[in-house]
Amino acid sequence: MQKTSFLFFIIYILFSSELFCQNLYLKINGHTEFETDVIDSLNYLKAHKDYASIKHEADSVQKRLFKMGYIENGFKEIIKINDSSFKTQVHLKKKFNTIYIYYDKTEVKRSFLEVISKNVFDDYFELEFINIEKALNFINSKISEEGLPFSKLRLSNIKIKDNFNLSAHLIIESKKSKRVINNIIIKGYEKFPRSYLKHYLKIKPSQVFDLAKIENKTNQLTNLKFANEIKSPEVLFSKDSTTLYLYLEKAKSNSFDGFLGFGTNEETNKLDFDGYLNLNLTNNLNFGESFKLLYKSDENDQDTFQTDLTLPYLFNSPIGVDLQLQIFKKDSSFTTVNQSLKLHYQINPKHKLYAGLLFTESNNLLTEGTLSILDYKTQYYTLAYEYIKSQPYNLLFSIHSKLYLEANFGERKANNTQEKQSQFYMDAFKIFNLNRKNSLFLRLNGASLNSNTYFENELFRFGGINSIRGFEENSLFSSLFGLINTEYRYQLNNSIYIHSIIDAAYFENKILNTKEKLFGYGLGFGILTQAGLFKFNYANGKNENQKFKLSNSKIHLSLIANF
Incomplete structure (x- = not known):
């Protein structure tokens, strides 16, 4: 046993380079204590593995001193003190603080220079010496954005102006003709709608070429x-043309969403089912x-049928159209049919404006x-605004925040009378990501009907899994309501999360005069899951004067499948 241990020890000594490896140390002194x-x-x-590393560090220090303004600094030869220590000395000499750069105002815009310098004049501008490299890179990027991607900048005729300042001339070397996008080729998803290139991403032929802006625009595909974007855009430059290549793939965008809810009927004490597709x-x-x-049927003998059709960028224009038909039937009491036509304008991938007409007959x-x-019968003029921000990296919660505001103005005709009315609607939510696993979900939803008189069949209907949870679907009728949904969410992993449910609502019914x-x-x-996102909610609902009853609890199940 002792011989074996001794043998391993000998092998370790012979083949371990770490045992004999020693650190080398470098000390750099100045000409003075300052x-x-x-x-x-x-x-x-200061610690290095070999002499080459020491030499490289000394050169690096000298370059950093140059950028600080010590352009006359001089290093002496590196001296070996002993087997592990080396030293050298540097004389910093004079430090130059400012450089006066003369430029041709026909080659560079003054507005660019005013971003990097506080003192800009018709023929020169001032820079702190330490900011020279950063400033030149900024100017070059701005010139590239102007369609000159191959421009080069350098400082020429550098002279000492006085004891602490220098002067130089800014030389810009570039082709006079600007580069524009001549052709756009899509790889992977060749049938990608070209109208989205022009109006959504705002990339089109004859546009001044700027690769940084193009990459920023294609990032909007996440919305x-x-x-999806497979990889970053690429560019082919030829003598007379510029071809832009975009690499895209078609994603699964169809979805099927449904839920099943059940609870105890307070009147019959029997189990009632409700759900929707x-x-x-x-x-x-x-x-x-x-x-x-959308088709929805609930335990209150209410049926809802709704279709929506959105056609974006009609005739390759920035205008799209939204058509909607909704039919609601309340047992044997009444039916209501809503028809709407809206035109929308996509300001950018996050913002959209709407204007249109809404017709209702009950x-x-x-x-x-x-x-x-x-x-x-009612006829309304509609104005609306929508904001959506995504977080595509999160498979469970792909939408980070959303805001939808709608206002309707018009009149109602009934019993040979006409009455002015207005409606306002809001739906907004946001996810506050505390860290990778913990987040808070906050949603605000509300609507208001303003009229001199009210009918039961024109009131808003809310309650249920997509409204205030713990109540039957569409069981609450109101002329005004506001609700808040909150969830504390904890992600166990990328595919499983648990959450709390705390909802609150306030509503008014002007017919019953209740609040x-x-x-x-x-x-x-x-x-x-592979089938989609399965959700389970268990919630108990009550009003402010009602005691908590376990029998009032509702269980909601839903499945969102993408295909």
Whole structure:
């Protein structure tokens, strides 16, 4: 045993380079104590593995001193003190603080110079010596943005102006003709809608070439559901043309969303079921179009059927159209049909404006007359704004924040009378990412109907999994409501999360002359499976004067599948 241990020890000594490896140390002194303090402030590397590393560090220190303004500094020869220590001395000499750079105002815009210098004049500008490299890189990038990507900058005729300042001339070498995009070629997803290049990404032929701006624009593809960028754009320069290559792929953008809810009916003490189906089809015709189909049936014998069709960038213009049809039936009481036509303008990938018309017609189905449900027709003029910010890196929560505001102004016709009305609607949410696993979700939703008189069949309907949880779907009727949904979310991994449910709502019903506060509490979780995102919510709802009852709890199940 002792012989074996001794043998391993001999082998380690023979073959381990670390045992005989020693650190070499470098000390750089200044000509004076002040100069030594300046050099030490650079925090240069003192321990090295070989002499080549020592020589490289000395050269690096000298370059850093040049950039600080000590352009006349001189290093002496590196001297070996002993087997592990080396030293050298440097004389910093004079420090130059400012350089006066003369330029040709026909070659560089004064507005560029005013970003990097506080003192800009018609023929020269001043720079702190330490900022020269950064400033020249900035000027060069701005010239490249002007369509001159091969421009080169240098300082010429550098002279000593006085004891602490220098002067120089800015020389710009570039071709006089600007580079523009002559051709755009898409690889991978050749049928990508060209209208999105022009109006969404704002990339088009004859545009001044600027690769940095192009890369920034293609990053906006993360906001599109139907396309992904495979790799960064590339450019082919020829003598007379510039060809831009974009590498894209078509993404799964269709989704199917449904849920099943059940709870105990307070009147019959029996189990009631409710649910809905939500189908979204996006870009199946490679036009960027979207079609939505929603059917909802709940335990209150209410049925909702809704279709939405969005056609973006009609006739290759920046204007798109949104069409919607919604039919709502309340047991045997009434039906309401909503039809809307909106034109939208995409300001940029995050912001969108809407303007259009909304038509509503409602019919009383009751055989016996009632003052609260009447036949009526409305016509509104609609204005709306939408903001969406995505976070595509998160598979569970791909939308970071959203804001939708809508205002409707018009009149209602009923019983041969006309009455002015207005509606306001808001839906907003945001995710506050505390760290990689913890986040807070906050949503605000509300609507208001302003009128002199109100009918039951024109009131807003809310409640349920997409509203205040713990209540039956669309069981609450109001002329005004506001609600807040909050969730504390904890991600166990990239595909599983658990969350709390704390909801609150306030609503008014002008027909019944009631004002009420509601609360919902519960827990839930979500699992990203191969079939889609499965959600489970358990929530209990109550009003402010009601005691907590376990029988009021609701369980909501939903599945969002992408295909």
